[in-house]
Structures are given as C-alpha cells and as structure tokens.
Amino acid sequence: MDKQKIEFYPGPAGGWGALRSVKNTLLHHDIALKGAKTLLSANQPGGFDCPGCAWPDRNHASSFEFCENGAKAVAAEATARRAGPEFFARHSVTEMLAQSDFWLEDQGRLTHPLRYDAASDRYLPLEWDQAFALIAQQLQALPDPNQAIFYTSGRASNEAAFLYQLFVREYGTNNFPDCSNMCHEASGNGMRAQIGVGKGTVTLDDFEQADAIFIFGQNPGTNHPRMLGELRAAHKRGARIVSFNPLHERGLERFQDPQSKLEMATLGATPISTHYFQVRAGGDLAAVKGMMKHVLEQEAARGGVLDHAFIAEHTTGFEALAADLQAEDWALLAQESGLSEAQMRAAGEVYIGAGSSIVCWGMGITQHMHSVATVQMLVNLLLLRGNLGRPGAGACPVRGHSNVQGDRSMGIWEKPPAALLDRLEQVFGFAPPRAPGADTVEAIRLMLSGQGRVFFALGGNFAAAAPDSDATWRALRQCDLTVHVATKLNRSHLVHGREALILPCLGRTEIDSQAGGPQSVSVEDSMSMVHLSGGINPPASELLLSEPAIVARLAAATLPASRTRWLWLIEDYARIRDLIAQVFDDFHDFNARVATRGGFRLRNTASERVWNTASGKAGFMAHAVPRDTPVHRATARLPGQQVFSLMTMRSHDQYNTTVYGMDDRYRGVFGQRRVVFIHADDIRALGCKDGDWVDLLSAWDDGQERRIERFRLVAYDIPRGNIGAYYPETNPLVPLAATAIGAGTPTSKAVPVTLRAHTGIVG
Structure with missing residues (x-):
C-alpha cells in the first residue's frame, strides 16, 4: 500500500499519469506481457467487450487501452492470482469479514464452487451438480415463489440475462432487483413518461455534430474515461461544454490524450469544460429552471429562441411549464441551486447560442429524492429548442455497468410490461406471473420480514452496493440460502444466509467453450448499440462455468417439467439469440445483424420523433423547486x-x-x-x-x-x-x-x- 498522504495533483486527466497507473496495475497482477496483449484485444472485432463501463466504442473497433479504469478492470479479471480451496482453508469467513474490500478483491480469481460450512466457518469445495441440486431443492421447497429473490448485476450478458428472466418467470416470480434500481431507474421512469423511451437518444456521431454539450452530475474522468476522447474532440472543433458539478473534477477540466503524440511529448493538455458551474448537491433542478426561465425571457425580448414549430407539432404541456417558469423567483433559484442569477443566465445563453445541444447526466442527478423531476427538467430544456430527434442533439443518460442497459432490454425488470409477458407465454407455453416483483429496497425489506428466504445474485456485490448496510446485512443473514455467481471474492460472500454458495464463472476476457465450440455473448452499450464479445484468454480454472451455463443448468434442475430445452440452448448461444428475436421485435434477425462489424443499433423511437406516450407526443413536465428534501x-x-x-x-x-x-x-x-x-x-x-x-x-x-x-x-x-x-x-x-x-x-x-x-x- 502506498504511503498515506494528501497531495494536490497538478496534472491533467489521462496522459502519463494514466499510463503509469496501468503499468503498475499490470505488474501488481503479475500479467505485464499477457495483460498488454489482452488489452490490445479489447473492443476489437473478434475480441471481448470491456467489462468496465457502458460507454460505446466507434464501430466496436477502437482499443480502450488508454482508458485507465478499463485497463484496471481487465487486469483484475486476467490476474494470475487465484483464490482456490487452499485459500479458503486458511481463512475463516469471520477473519475475511474483517479485511478491507481492496484486500478481498486482491486475492484473485475464484476457481471452485464453494459451500459454507458453519462448523468450521469456512467455505469448502463441492461439485457443480451438488450445488445445482441444493439450490433447486431450496427453491422447490418454498411455499411461494415470491419468497425467492433474484438479483442481477449489469455485467451479465444479453444471453445470460435472457435465460435468467425466462427461468425465474417460469419458476413463478418477478422479484428482479438489479443495479438499475440503484442508479438510473429515475432516468428510465422519467423519460418513458415524457418521450416514450427510457434510454438515451444520441449516438457517438451526434457528439461530432453538437454545438454544445451540457454535463450534469457526472465525473467521466473516473467513471467513463473513454468519454473524454469525445469531449476533447468536441472542444477542439469549437463546441461549448458546460459542466454542472459540486466538485471540480479533473476530467471535466483538462485531458491529456495518450493517443496524441504532441500532447504526450510536450506535456500539453486540452481543456474540456468551457463553463463550469459548482451547483449544490441536488441543486440541478433549480439550475435548469433558471436556464429555462432565461430562455423564455429572451424569447419574449428578441424572439426566435424557441422552436415553435417543434413545440406545436410534437409536444404537450408547454403553456403550463411556461407559466410555472414565469412565476419562478430568481432568489429562490439561486438559493437552492447554489448559483447566482448571472451564472444561470450565462448557461442559458450558451444553450440559446447552440444550434444543436446534447444533455448528459449521471448518478449525481439520479440518486436524489426528486431525481425523476430533475431528469424531466433536463428533457424539458431539450424540448424548448427541438433538441430531440435531429443530428447533434438529444438526451444522454450515461450508464455505469457494461451491460446494465442490455439487461433491462432482456426483461430484467421487476415491473415487466404486459406485452413482454404475453410474448413469453406465446413463445414458451407457460403463464408468467403478472404481479410486480420487488426492486432492490423492497427486496431488502422482504428479507428483513422473513418473506424473502432465498437470495440468488447473478454477479454484483449486493451487500456492499445496497443502502443502509446494517439493514441489508441483517436481511441477507436471515435468508435460508444465499447464492452468488462471481469471478472474485467480495463482501457479499461473507454476509451470508444459513446456507451459502459461491459459484465461480468465466470472465468477459476468457474463452467460453461449449459443445458447439467457442462462444461469444452480446452486450448493449449506453447508446443502444448491440455487439458481440468473445474472450481470448484460457479460463482461470477448468471448473469455471459461463453465466448462461450456470443459469441453464440451474433451470434444468429446478424445473424438470419445463418445455424449454435448457441444456440444448447453451450448446450454441446462437440458439439463445434466436429465442431473443422471437420475444423482442427490435432484435429481429439477431444473429445475422450482430455478426456484422460493429453490430447494430436498436430502434429508438424518440430519436425518430415518434412518441410512445399516452398523448402520442412528448410532454413538458412542470415541477416545483424542492424545498422539503x-x-x-x-x-x-x-x-x-x-x-x-x-x-x-x-x-x-x-x-x-x-x-x-x-x-x-x-x-x-x-x-x-x-x-x-x-x-x-x-x-x-x-x-x-x-x-x-x-x-x-x-x-x-x-x-x-x-x-x-x-x-x-x-x-x-x-x-x-x-x-x-x-x-x-x-x-x-x-x-x-x-x-x-x-x-x-x-x-x-x-x-x-x-x-x-x-x-x-x-x-
């Protein structure tokens, strides 16, 4: 561990600091040569998708080797370190629970299925068939399928997620808490009601054409480093980049591109934000209202500011929003946003001066009490000047996990639409449950009350990610059985039920060999691009199973009367994709389309100015400035x-x-x-x-x-x-x-x- 110190960092984001960090990470994991070769195969045709963030690559053909955190994710997965039976024989669960999260992660890849032994307080190895039989027995014994909870991490592939939701719904529940419940649920809920889609409407091409990019509650330098390349290019061609963040974040200030020989040689850097506004935490709604109030005042003063034709043809609710903004008090907006009236007007003037604008946001927007209202206020801003459904413009909620958006597309949702359930019944011949299931917080409450008795996690680190750690840990410990599918040891494996299993799976970087040969999986990025990902490294252990294989084998053990040929499906993942195409119209001809270079983009109706809302139009939504948080x-x-x-x-x-x-x-x-x-x-x-x-x-x-x-x-x-x-x-x-x-x-x-x-x- 480095010496503890607080020391100002003078350098830009990226650059030599990032390269040194990547080098040190590769050396730490004893994979310097192997790791470098692995990095060169990431996000390349025939290679694997970065297991880090969901920011897209152009045509899925540019290396992310200059993305520091992506390199760390790959190195951590490709590490030479192993946490096998010998490791667990040396360390009790109580001993490991006292260690840091960094120490747990640093022990290396899991190699064997494990079962908790209360007598020794240790995890002991067991056979895969024994593991599936134990889980199936527990699930079959529950008097109500809704007493089982099935969590999903956003790193699960489309194929694994589809099989998972199919199995769980045939089992009889919609209890699908997932990482979306803890991050961008507000984005989806706010946008679906307003413009008919819960996803971003832009592509990377729009970033090349935008005159202004507004960034709210996001730190791309750490959380989505590849985004900095797009922002750098936008700044260099003269686009305005306006950032709203309580903290000054280096990635929003300046960036040294490791691909630029000139910047690296001269220690130069490119500025990112042309304007930087330090809002108070949660002050974004008030700040955006201030921007819109300025826009409306300028329309009244000089005209030609609003897109009247777009508003008349494509929207409802403008008059109510305009009246709300006109009545808004500048002093209140300044008090609650933390910005001055002049600052909000300056941001509004940048918006007025831009022909096309993109609005991006992250969890600095969505993890607030009034997050849905704030998301809708951001979309209101776009609607005022017709900045949806045309080049260089649109909404861009920036997702975290690499396939969190794809998992939702595959039906990982505790509140499934009736159309999805109808199609599942039509294709698979069983009646799926219709009652809504539990989200993340509701699942914790179910476990605390004793009504959630089995907890199964397809990836993730639920005990560490969920809120109210004391309540979450008590909830997990009350379960009859907790099961975690994982590549490495984490906190959730140590906060366990009376029975507990750890099921080790293949990582994104590893070769997935099935009866039909090496397999690729598909993922969907933040901009609705779907592409294939195929591992290149030998598995960390010959006992590892893929996530689709784990789900299919568990389904076969739990549902012996199922009409679905679970084990046949995992012989060739193309068979799974054929079923996905039968259930989701947007995935028609899935196998053919995803096999093309760069894959394909799912239809986004809002980007076509087709509004799948109750009114058939996009809706302006008026919201008061929060004063009772x-x-x-x-x-x-x-x-x-x-x-x-x-x-x-x-x-x-x-x-x-x-x-x-x-x-x-x-x-x-x-x-x-x-x-x-x-x-x-x-x-x-x-x-x-x-x-x-x-x-x-x-x-x-x-x-x-x-x-x-x-x-x-x-x-x-x-x-x-x-x-x-x-x-x-x-x-x-x-x-x-x-x-x-x-x-x-x-x-x-x-x-x-x-x-x-x-x-x-x-x-």
Missing part, C-alpha cells in the same frame, strides 16, 4: 447544528464497489479511503482543522442511529454545506427509506449528516 427537514429539526449534504462517490481506484487500489489521484488522496471532502470555511466553523478525524452521523428522522467512525477531513473546492466521501464505506448512512420519488433509487447523493470529532462533539 431530507436535508431541508434535518436542518429545520436540528437548530443550531450544521447539517451537511453528503454525496457518496467513487475514488479513481475503484469501479462501483470494486476497489482496485487506495489512491484517488485526481483528487490528491493517496493510500487511504476514509476521507471527507469539505470546504475549508466549514472546517473552521466546526472548530476543526484540515486533517482532523471525525465521525459521520446520519441525520434521518426515524430515531435510529447510523454512524461511521474515523474519517479524515480534507479541505476541498466544494460548496459550503456539502461534503463528499467514498462508498461503500458511507453506505451505512443511507436509510432504506431514503429513496427517489417515482423511482425507488437510494438517495445516496444527498444524505443529511452531522459531523462529530472522533473523540467527542464538534461545534
């Missing part, structure tokens, strides 16, 4: 105390809950993770100094104490009253009840907290 309520309830709005964040050395290292290079944090980013004036107001240690207490109103201890104060450029810290360390502070209206997403970007000195009360 949990932070507002906590501030009123605790007079005399400083209530902070905590944003949970990733460090640069992690991807979701996977911690690759202990550095957050761009923010200047090295060798540690228990830090709190806070304004220097707030530190002084607490009577503390930079570097002091504090405890964080959730200021929720349910009377339950949620506390995490010993975090180091780090003075940072962040709005007063806001603080930031890493998850999963901060997840214990997010109550189960803290969810987005209309989406159920945990509100992890606006957690009301107070700070106390680690040895007593501060302030």
Whole structure:
C-alpha cells in the first residue's frame, strides 16, 4: 500500500499519469506481457467487450487501452492470482469479514464452487451438480415463489440475462432487483413518461455534430474515461461544454490524450469544460429552471429562441411549464441551486447560442429524492429548442455497468410490461406471473420480514452496493440460502444466509467453450448499440462455468417439467439469440445483424420523433423547486447544528464497489479511503482543522442511529454545506427509506449528516 498522504495533483486527466497507473496495475497482477496483449484485444472485432463501463466504442473497433479504469478492470479479471480451496482453508469467513474490500478483491480469481460450512466457518469445495441440486431443492421447497429473490448485476450478458428472466418467470416470480434500481431507474421512469423511451437518444456521431454539450452530475474522468476522447474532440472543433458539478473534477477540466503524440511529448493538455458551474448537491433542478426561465425571457425580448414549430407539432404541456417558469423567483433559484442569477443566465445563453445541444447526466442527478423531476427538467430544456430527434442533439443518460442497459432490454425488470409477458407465454407455453416483483429496497425489506428466504445474485456485490448496510446485512443473514455467481471474492460472500454458495464463472476476457465450440455473448452499450464479445484468454480454472451455463443448468434442475430445452440452448448461444428475436421485435434477425462489424443499433423511437406516450407526443413536465428534501427537514429539526449534504462517490481506484487500489489521484488522496471532502470555511466553523478525524452521523428522522467512525477531513473546492466521501464505506448512512420519488433509487447523493470529532462533539 502506498504511503498515506494528501497531495494536490497538478496534472491533467489521462496522459502519463494514466499510463503509469496501468503499468503498475499490470505488474501488481503479475500479467505485464499477457495483460498488454489482452488489452490490445479489447473492443476489437473478434475480441471481448470491456467489462468496465457502458460507454460505446466507434464501430466496436477502437482499443480502450488508454482508458485507465478499463485497463484496471481487465487486469483484475486476467490476474494470475487465484483464490482456490487452499485459500479458503486458511481463512475463516469471520477473519475475511474483517479485511478491507481492496484486500478481498486482491486475492484473485475464484476457481471452485464453494459451500459454507458453519462448523468450521469456512467455505469448502463441492461439485457443480451438488450445488445445482441444493439450490433447486431450496427453491422447490418454498411455499411461494415470491419468497425467492433474484438479483442481477449489469455485467451479465444479453444471453445470460435472457435465460435468467425466462427461468425465474417460469419458476413463478418477478422479484428482479438489479443495479438499475440503484442508479438510473429515475432516468428510465422519467423519460418513458415524457418521450416514450427510457434510454438515451444520441449516438457517438451526434457528439461530432453538437454545438454544445451540457454535463450534469457526472465525473467521466473516473467513471467513463473513454468519454473524454469525445469531449476533447468536441472542444477542439469549437463546441461549448458546460459542466454542472459540486466538485471540480479533473476530467471535466483538462485531458491529456495518450493517443496524441504532441500532447504526450510536450506535456500539453486540452481543456474540456468551457463553463463550469459548482451547483449544490441536488441543486440541478433549480439550475435548469433558471436556464429555462432565461430562455423564455429572451424569447419574449428578441424572439426566435424557441422552436415553435417543434413545440406545436410534437409536444404537450408547454403553456403550463411556461407559466410555472414565469412565476419562478430568481432568489429562490439561486438559493437552492447554489448559483447566482448571472451564472444561470450565462448557461442559458450558451444553450440559446447552440444550434444543436446534447444533455448528459449521471448518478449525481439520479440518486436524489426528486431525481425523476430533475431528469424531466433536463428533457424539458431539450424540448424548448427541438433538441430531440435531429443530428447533434438529444438526451444522454450515461450508464455505469457494461451491460446494465442490455439487461433491462432482456426483461430484467421487476415491473415487466404486459406485452413482454404475453410474448413469453406465446413463445414458451407457460403463464408468467403478472404481479410486480420487488426492486432492490423492497427486496431488502422482504428479507428483513422473513418473506424473502432465498437470495440468488447473478454477479454484483449486493451487500456492499445496497443502502443502509446494517439493514441489508441483517436481511441477507436471515435468508435460508444465499447464492452468488462471481469471478472474485467480495463482501457479499461473507454476509451470508444459513446456507451459502459461491459459484465461480468465466470472465468477459476468457474463452467460453461449449459443445458447439467457442462462444461469444452480446452486450448493449449506453447508446443502444448491440455487439458481440468473445474472450481470448484460457479460463482461470477448468471448473469455471459461463453465466448462461450456470443459469441453464440451474433451470434444468429446478424445473424438470419445463418445455424449454435448457441444456440444448447453451450448446450454441446462437440458439439463445434466436429465442431473443422471437420475444423482442427490435432484435429481429439477431444473429445475422450482430455478426456484422460493429453490430447494430436498436430502434429508438424518440430519436425518430415518434412518441410512445399516452398523448402520442412528448410532454413538458412542470415541477416545483424542492424545498422539503431530507436535508431541508434535518436542518429545520436540528437548530443550531450544521447539517451537511453528503454525496457518496467513487475514488479513481475503484469501479462501483470494486476497489482496485487506495489512491484517488485526481483528487490528491493517496493510500487511504476514509476521507471527507469539505470546504475549508466549514472546517473552521466546526472548530476543526484540515486533517482532523471525525465521525459521520446520519441525520434521518426515524430515531435510529447510523454512524461511521474515523474519517479524515480534507479541505476541498466544494460548496459550503456539502461534503463528499467514498462508498461503500458511507453506505451505512443511507436509510432504506431514503429513496427517489417515482423511482425507488437510494438517495445516496444527498444524505443529511452531522459531523462529530472522533473523540467527542464538534461545534
């Protein structure tokens, strides 16, 4: 581990710092030569799709070797380290539970199916047939299929996800909590009601034609590094890039492109944002209302600002929105956004001056109480000037996991549309359940109540990713059986039910050999492009099974009377894709289309100006500026105390809950993770100094104490009253009840907290 220090990082995003980090990662995993060869095969025709983020590649033919976090994801999967039976014989579950998330990840690839042995408090190896028989027995014994919960990670392929939802629905439940419930559920719900699709409407080609790109609540330098290449190119051709973020993030400031010989040789860099507005956490809705208020005022003053023809032909609700904006008070907008009237007008003027605009957003938008309303406000902004359904314009919710969007396309959804269930019944001859299932938070409540008795996870790290860690851990431990399909050890394997299994699977980088020969799987990126991914490395263990094989073998064991030929399907994944084409019209001729270079794009009706909404048009949606958020309520309830709005964040050395290292290079944090980013004036107001240690207490109103201890104060450029810290360390502070209206997403970007000195009360 590097020495713990806080040290300003002067360099740009990318560049030599990224290359050094990739080199160190490859050496750490003992795969320098093999790893370099593997990286060169990522996102290439005939190669594998990056197991990291869902940002697309042009024609699926450009290497992501310059994406630092993608390289870390590949190196972690291709590591020479192994966590086999000998490892688990040395370490009890109790011992491992005391270790850090980084230590768990760093032990290497799982090699054998494992079953928890309570007598020794260890995981012991077992045969695959024994594992499937045990799970099937437990599922068949449940009096109600709704007592089983089936979680899905966004890294599962289309083929695995399709088989999974088919198996679970034939088993009899729609309990499909997934990672979408914790990230972009608000995007889907808000956009479907407003424009008829829950996905982004743009392609990479639109980024080449946009005059302005607006980025809300997103940190691409860490979370989607490949996006920086598009932003760099846009800046160089003169596009305006306007960023809204509470923190100054290096990737939104400047980028050194490792593919540019000139920048690398001269240590130069390209600016990214032409305008940078530091909103308060959750202040984006007010900021966008300010922009739109300026747009309407300028329409009244000079005309020619709104796209009247588009509004008349394609939208409803404009008059109500216009009246709401006209009545809005600039002082309130400034107070709640954290921006001045002049700043909001400046952002609005950039929008007016752009012929075509793209609006991008991430979880800084979706993990708030009023996230659905904020998403709809962003789409309102686009509608005012007809910035949907034409080149260089549109909505771009930037997804995280590499196939989280594809999993939803395959039917991983606790609230399935009736049309999907009708088609499943028609094609497969069984009556799927019609009642909605449980999302992530509802699943935790089911387990806590004793009504959720079996928990099966197709990937992911549920115990670390879910909110309210104490409640989540108690929920998992009350289960009769917990099962995790995984490539590496993580926290969820140690927070287990009375019976527990770990099922090791192939990674995206590995050769998947079935009876019909080596197989490829398909994935869908953030821009609805579907392409094939085929591994190139030998499996980490001869005992590994692919995710489709695990699902199919479990289905065959659990549903002996099923008409579906589960084991026949996994002999050749093209057979699975033929069934997908029968169920989803947008996947017609799936095998032929996905075999072409770069794959194919799914139809997006909103990008065609076809609106699959109740009115048949896109809808303007008016929303009041939130004035009764949990932070507002906590501030009123605790007079005399400083209530902070905590944003949970990733460090640069992690991807979701996977911690690759202990550095957050761009923010200047090295060798540690228990830090709190806070304004220097707030530190002084607490009577503390930079570097002091504090405890964080959730200021929720349910009377339950949620506390995490010993975090180091780090003075940072962040709005007063806001603080930031890493998850999963901060997840214990997010109550189960803290969810987005209309989406159920945990509100992890606006957690009301107070700070106390680690040895007593501060302030």
